[in-house]
Amino acid sequence: MKTDKSRRKFLRVLPLGIFAGMAGVLAAAAFRFLRPVAAAQREAVWLDVAPVSELKGEKPLLRTVLAERSAGWSVTLEEQQVFILPAQKHQALSSMCPHEGCNVVWRDETNNFFCPCHDSAFAPDGERVSGPARRGLDPLPSREKDGILQVQYQTFVNNIKERIPRA
Numbered sequence: 001m002k003t004d005k006s007r008r009k010f011l012r013v014l015p016l017g018i019f020a021g022m023a024g025v026l027a028a029a030a031f032r033f034l035r036p037v038a039a040a041q042r043e044a045v046w047l048d049v050a051p052v053s054e055l056k057g058e059k060p061l062l063r064t065v066l067a068e069r070s071a072g073w074s075v076t077l078e079e080q081q082v083f084i085l086p087a088q089k090h091q092a093l094s095s096m097c098p099h100e101g102c103n104v105v106w107r108d109e110t111n112n113f114f115c116p117c118h119d120s121a122f123a124p125d126g127e128r129v130s131g132p133a134r135r136g137l138d139p140l141p142s143r144e145k146d147g148i149l150q151v152q153y154q155t156f157v158n159n160i161k162e163r164i165p166r167a
């Protein structure tokens with residue numbers, strides 16, 4: 001009789017336990033999803049670009065890095081383009097135009113960066129020269145480690161003057 005009573009009690013409590021567990025999991029997921037700032041505060045990752053010995057010359061060099069991209073629940077790896085400026089202590093610049101995000105190109109003829117989407121132009125150091133872009137190309141942190149140039153890839157909010165990192 002006593003076993004019957006405790007079994008009934010257990011069966012009454014069981015759905016509550018399951019419900020509490022599911023609610024906890026959903027709350028944790030919602031917190032992560034609805035707090036993009038928390039994702040932005042994750043520790044920045046250093047990505048290998050190339051051996052420093054290969055990054056020479058006066059002109060910007062276009063390279064790709066494999067960077068994580070978060071979209072909602074999923075995290076994918078995507079190739080992203082960066083420009084390295086060997087003549088400026090290997091400063092790294094995002095190739096993403098700060099107007100609407102097209103990739104800029106380097107033009108030897110005019111000695112500047114150019115965005116083919118809406119004709120923004122940028123100086124060799126990335127400063128804005130003309131066009132609808134409201135700021136210069138976005139600089140990315142770079143460092144040399146064991147002879148390899150590394151960058152921290154980051155995207156920024158487009159079409160504003162301020163440089164605000166995206167989550």
Ligand code: FES
Nearest residue numbers: 097099100115118
């Ligand atoms: S996206 Fe580059 S000028 Fe518009």
